[in-house]
Amino acid sequence: MGSVTEENGVKASPETQHPRKAFGWAARDNSGVLSPFSFSRRNNGDDDVTIKILYCGICHSDLHSIKNDWTNTIYPIVPGHEIVGTVTEVGSNVRKFKVGDKVGVGCLVNSCRSCDGCKQGFENYCPRMILTYNSIDADGTMTYGGYSDMVVVDEHFIVRIPATMPLDKGAPLLCAGITVYSPLKYFGLNEQGKHIGVVGLGGLGHVAVKFAKAFGVKVTVISSSPRKEKEAIERLGADAFMVSSNPEQMQAAMGTMDGIINTVSAVHSLMPLLFLLKTRGKMIMVGAPDKPLELPVFSLIMGGKIVAGSCIGGMQDTQEMLDFAAKHNVTADIELIGMDYVNKAMERLAKADVRYRFVIDIANTLTAA
C-alpha cells in the first residue's frame, strides 16, 4: 500500500491530494535518509487550526519510523511530533485559540472522541487514535508530521505553549515531556517524599529527572555509563546515581524505590531493576524495546510488584504538563539544528550522541526547493 489515494478514479499524489501546498523533508525508504519533499495539507475546517511550524523536536520514535524498525512505516514518511508554532488561521468553531497564539502539537492529531478512553481524557489509549505522522487519517490520506512548514490540526489536539516557556526548548515536551509526566502522575509517583529511579539518561530520562525533582520526589538515576554521573547530579539535580552494572551499588539500593521510570528502548535485564523496588513498587516502561524482555516472575510475586507500560498522555494531561513545566522552569536540554543537518542528527541519535534532544529550527532553515 502506498501513500497515494483515489480521487475521482485518479490516483492522487501527496502533492495533490489536498488543496494547500506544503513542504517538508521525508524518508522514501528504510534507509531512513530524509530529503526535501513537496506535499499538501487540507483546507482549514471549522474545527481546525492552521499552524506555521517554528520548531520540531527529533524523537527517537522518528528514527525508528524512518527505518521501519516497527515494520509499520508507509513511505514517504514526514516524521516529527514535537511541534511548536504560531497560529495562522482558525476555523469558525474554534474557541481556544486565535491567530498569533503560540501552540504545540504532539503525537496525536485525532481520536474517536466517543469511547470511554476518549471521554476520560485518555485519547492516547483510544483504539482508533490517529498519529501525527504515518497514520491513516479519517479521509483516508496519510498524516505528515512536523518536519514541515505548516500543519492543520483539530483544535482538540492542540495545546497552548505558556507565555514564559522558550519555544525551542519546550518543543520536546510535546512528546518526551508528556511521556514521563503522565505515568509519574497516574502511578502516584509524583508525591513528595517518594523515591523513584530513572533508568536511562536520554531524551526521556533527563526530562523525567527534572519533572520528578519539580514534584519534590527523590531521584536516583540508573545508567550504564559512569561518565553521566556529574551531569545527572550537578546539572539535572538528581539526588543519586548508580551504574547498573555495578553490583554493589545496585545491592545497596535494593528495596528502596517506590517506582522506576524505565526509558530504555533496547532489550535489557529487568531483574536487577525489580530488586530496587520496595514491596508493591512499580516499574513503568516508557521505552519500547522491539523484542520481548524476560520477566522474572518470582521477583514480581515476592514483593507484589508491578511492571506497567505507559504511552504519551491525553490532551488534558498534556496541557497540564506544559503549565506545570512553565511554572517550575522545566524544559528540555537541546541542540538546535538546521533542517539539512537532520540526517547527521539521526546518525548521532542512533549512537545516543546528543544532550539530550535535537530540535529543528524549522522557521529559519526549512526552505522550499
Next chain:
Amino acid sequence: MAKLPEEEHPEKAFGWAARDSNGVLSPFKFSRRSSGPKDVNIKILYCGVCHSDLHFVKNEWGMSIYPIVPGHEIVGIVTEVGSMVQKFRVGNAVGVGCMVGGCDECEDCKRGWESYCPKTILTYSNIYHDGTVTYGGYSDRIVVEEHYVVRFPDGLPKDAGAPLLCAGITVYSPMRYYGLAEPGTHLGVVGLGGLGHLAVKFAKAFGAKVTVISTSPSKEKEAIEHLGADAFLVSRNAEQMKAAARTMDGILDTVSAKHYLLPLMELLKSHGKLVLVGAPEEPLELPAFPLLVGRKLVGGSATGGMQETQEMLDFAAKHNITADIEIIPMNYINTAMERLAKADVKYRFVIDVANTLSA
C-alpha cells in the same frame, strides 16, 4: 553437634516428612516447642496439599531444608493458649496458612502485608526465631504465635475450608489489591486448578463476570455449570481469543508452567491488569509494546497478610465458598503427590490428619 528433630523441643510430635529431593514422604518423629506466652497450641484436623508442597519436597525452588514436613493449609482446634493470648480460647477452631512468623515492625508488617516482609518465616522449611527449622501441617500438632493464627468461621466446613488458608488468600488478596473485586468487573482466570477454581468462586461472589481461559476444552462444562463461570475460552483457539480481545478488566494467571503472556495481554482492555500468582521457574517473555499501548500492567502477588486472611475466611463463610476437595488418608500422600504433578485432582487433596495420621 546439632540436635535431632526429636530432641530439639520439649513436646513430642509426629508427622510425615520427605528426607531428600526425590520427594517421597514417610513417617517422621520430631518435636514442637512449648507454648510461650503468645503462642497457640493446635491439634491439627485437616491439612490441604498445596502445589508448593510438591515443589518443596522435590527442592524445585532450591531452598528446601530436609527433612521437610510440608503443609500450610492447616485447620485445627486450640488445645492450649499462652498467658498473653487474647484472641483465642481452648476449643476454638483455627487456621494456619503459609507464615508462622515475621519481623512485626517493618513497614510491610505494619501495613498488614506480612507476606512481603523480608523476614517472613514460612510454615515449613524455614528457620524460626530460635534457629530451629519450621515443620508444617502434615503432622499431629503445631504451635504458632497468636498473630499468625486465624479464627476458622463456624459456618465453614473444616475439610473443604482448609485450602482457603493458602489457595484462597492467594487469589483473594490480589483481587482486592488490584481492584478486580468490584461488581461488574470482567475478570479472566487462567488455569483451572487449586487456585483457579477458587478464583472463579470468589470472583462470582464479588459480582464479577468471569471468563475461564484454559488449554483444555474438556474443562468447559465444569467451569460453567459447576463453578459458575460466565464464559470459557480455549487459549489455543485463535478465533475465540481474538473475539475476546480488549474485553477484560483484569486477568488472574494461576499457571505455574512456562507460557506466553502476549495472548493474555491482548484480552485486556486499556488500563487492564494481568496478575501473576502462579510461579514459573523460568522467566516469561514480556513484550513491551502491548504494555505501553494501553497502559496495561503485569503485577505479582504472594499469598496475603494476616488481617486479609481473616477477612477472606469471613467472606468465604458468608458466601459459602469452599474448595472442591478429595479427602485422603495420610498414607495416600505419595500417590497424591504423583497425581498432583499431573494435575489429576479436582481440585485440592486434603489430608484427614486427625483420623488417619497415626504414630
